[in-house]
Amino acid sequence: MTHFSDLIHADTGTALISEWITGTPERSHAVADAVIDEWAAGEKPSARLAQHMFLSTDGASLLFYAQWTSDEDHLAWARAHRSEMVSRIDTLVPGIERPGLNRTRLHSSLVHDAGPHPGVFVVTTTVADEVEATVRPAPGLLAAHIHLTTDGQPTTDGGRAVIVTEWTDAASHDAAAATHATGALGFKRYTLHHSFPNGVAQRASSGT
Template structure:
């Protein structure tokens, strides 16, 4: 099954991109948490300043990854102060004991696209030191593109790579387990 390409999800007007992982433990809990949150988003008024919100399911079933794009950090923080606790508490009622390691605020630094035509089969996400991203996107069989997001704290980068399939990624990384593989589950793109 092919997925949307990452650059199709990028909103040019985004002043900030947010990444947040939720660890649920099982594929069933991940899907239940994602569905509960999607229902919350669908029922609520569109927050001022939110441009897009994407939900990814981890391929190992252990969790979710959220990628949100807002016009600014200030717009997101205003929403978080007013609404986040209510949304999260309703999800936690349905799926208790979700671990949330934290939120990373980023800006898209650069993308390297090797093949814009073939469909992506898997997104691979890793966190690296900001100084260790120069070699990101070196061509490899099955690597379609790499996208580097620098954290606003200056020390880290989130790197999203697109691969034709998981086996191409596995072959290229020789069993490295520092990566997490995801498939896109749902997207909200807000009219602004």
């Protein structure tokens, strides 16, 4: 699986992180297929630099990581197109839960080991004061990518940060979580499912 840093577009002005909770692997795959069809058939705005979709390892949810030139450009597109797109998907797969959208900037990336390819991505929500504890070196931790809100404060509400970490495998993350007090408020594990960098569809590869 590719490194998260390879998914980052250099011209990104805002990184949008959102979760769709489906409840089952079957529903997640149905939603993923519907989203891919929408992305392929719909308008490809020049302001959308890249869009990546991740599937949770338990199959119960999808994570979207979209990179746009600015929040204003995304909001203009959303006002014109998002409601109709979401409505079509909800018709196919009713009952999707959408907890909300995090508007972020990638603040910094910390690479511990650039060699191995990640086997799993872990998305962690943590309080601002515990970011350092969350990204400290651990066996199997390859890299950490810290996202902050648009006003420079940690995301989302109440002084939190959203951190995407790369791990060699889930077992390494389990071991680290069991031995370190990370301050994390919650985490989920994902694999990359599909990418639309620069508007061109690319199916995620499971190879290294």
